[in-house]
Amino acid sequence: MSDLRVAIAGATGAVGAEFLRLLELRNYPIRELRLLASARSAGRTLRFRGEPHPVEELGPDSFRDIDHAFFSAGGGISKTLAPAAAAAGAVVIDNSSAFRYDDDVPLVIPEINPHAAARHRGIIANPNCTTIVALMAVAPLHRRFGVERAVMSSYQAISGAGAQAMQELEDQVRAWTAGEKPQVEHQPHQIAFNLIPRIDAVQENFYTKEEMKFLWEGQKILEHPDLRATATCVRVPVFRSHAVSLNLELRDPASRDAALETLRGAPGVIVEDDPAADIYPTPLALAMRDEVSVGRVRVDPSVAEGRGLALWVVGDQLAKGAALNAVQIGELLARG
Numbered sequence: 001m002s003d004l005r006v007a008i009a010g011a012t013g014a015v016g017a018e019f020l021r022l023l024e025l026r027n028y029p030i031r032e033l034r035l036l037a038s039a040r041s042a043g044r045t046l047r048f049r050g051e052p053h054p055v056e057e058l059g060p061d062s063f064r065d066i067d068h069a070f071f072s073a074g075g076g077i078s079k080t081l082a083p084a085a086a087a088a089g090a091v092v093i094d095n096s097s098a099f100r101y102d103d104d105v106p107l108v109i110p111e112i113n114p115h116a117a118a119r120h121r122g123i124i125a126n127p128n129c130t131t132i133v134a135l136m137a138v139a140p141l142h143r144r145f146g147v148e149r150a151v152m153s154s155y156q157a158i159s160g161a162g163a164q165a166m167q168e169l170e171d172q173v174r175a176w177t178a179g180e181k182p183q184v185e186h187q188p189h190q191i192a193f194n195l196i197p198r199i200d201a202v203q204e205n206f207y208t209k210e211e212m213k214f215l216w217e218g219q220k221i222l223e224h225p226d227l228r229a230t231a232t233c234v235r236v237p238v239f240r241s242h243a244v245s246l247n248l249e250l251r252d253p254a255s256r257d258a259a260l261e262t263l264r265g266a267p268g269v270i271v272e273d274d275p276a277a278d279i280y281p282t283p284l285a286l287a288m289r290d291e292v293s294v295g296r297v298r299v300d301p302s303v304a305e306g307r308g309l310a311l312w313v314v315g316d317q318l319a320k321g322a323a324l325n326a327v328q329i330g331e332l333l334a335r336g
């Protein structure tokens, strides 16, 4: 891989911090790194490979002479600036939902549909974090048994709502334990010691956009327009890593052993499944891990002829659900 000029738009955020960690850890071939955020952060420095790097204010000219531009500054910023960055010659890898449903923008999980990346015209979309975690387990099972319908319930970490929401959970826990009233600012309700069953905008059908993303993105990534899916997405007071409960209806019967064997052979997936010995994935154990972990695999007795599976999947949504997946896409491009 030749050395690249790389920009991170949203470098000071929760996903931005993860980009810095992973680009350094994976020895991404960087010759020049440009860190971009809002005017609020201009003048700050962030460390990369032991050296301080200045944060610059993001603007239309930020992407001149950039090869790979990682965007994680929100959908509005992506909509306005990603086309300009692509026109300036950068390949944009975008973490927002701004372009995911555009037919000419590939939506890529490198372990599942790496071939799609080659069709890009300057912008590649990184899928939704919950969708990535879930599909890492769904895709290998789909290839072997044919997934016809999926029911997904998510337990999503507060860091999925950004760095300020993470801080709010910590502040609320401190206030609660000090006998004070927790302040609510960045979430619709107190998140400490609570659950919030709404993530993203409510749609006309009363599902949230986060819930619909699982269906829309699942169909596109699996190249499976007939996939049927329903989801319920819930914010939980966990700092890092999303968990999902999945019920899959299959074309072909699947035994527990066959499902486990399939998952064990899937790239980027580990299996932790011995519930009687308390071996199953948990958000804390998966934090900062690259892999997505699957456990609690069961044949669903409510589906006829052994054509149903129930499983529990956990992955670090800041890593595999966001920055790691984007960095893997960049590595794919760099390998050519």
Ligand SMILES: NC(=O)c1ccc[n+]([C@@H]2O[C@H](COP(=O)([O-])OP(=O)(O)OC[C@H]3O[C@@H](n4cnc5c(N)ncnc54)[C@H](OP(=O)(O)O)[C@@H]3O)[C@@H](O)[C@H]2O)c1
Pocket: 009, 010, 011, 012, 013, 014, 015, 016, 036, 037, 038, 039, 040, 041, 042, 058, 071, 072, 073, 074, 075, 077, 095, 096, 097, 128, 129, 159, 160, 161, 162, 163, 164, 317, 318, 321, 322
């Ligand atoms: N958190 C996750 O798990 C996750 C997962 C997948 C995708 N995403 C997506 O990634 C994006 C960032 O999420 P995050 O969780 O990292 O949010 P965050 O912690 O709130 O960080 C937002 C970043 O965007 C920058 N920014 C905000 N407004 C800006 C503006 N007007 N001009 C320039 N920069 C601006 C911020 O800069 P300042 O620090 O200067 O304000 C900060 O660097 C969002 O699109 C989100 O949907 C997040």
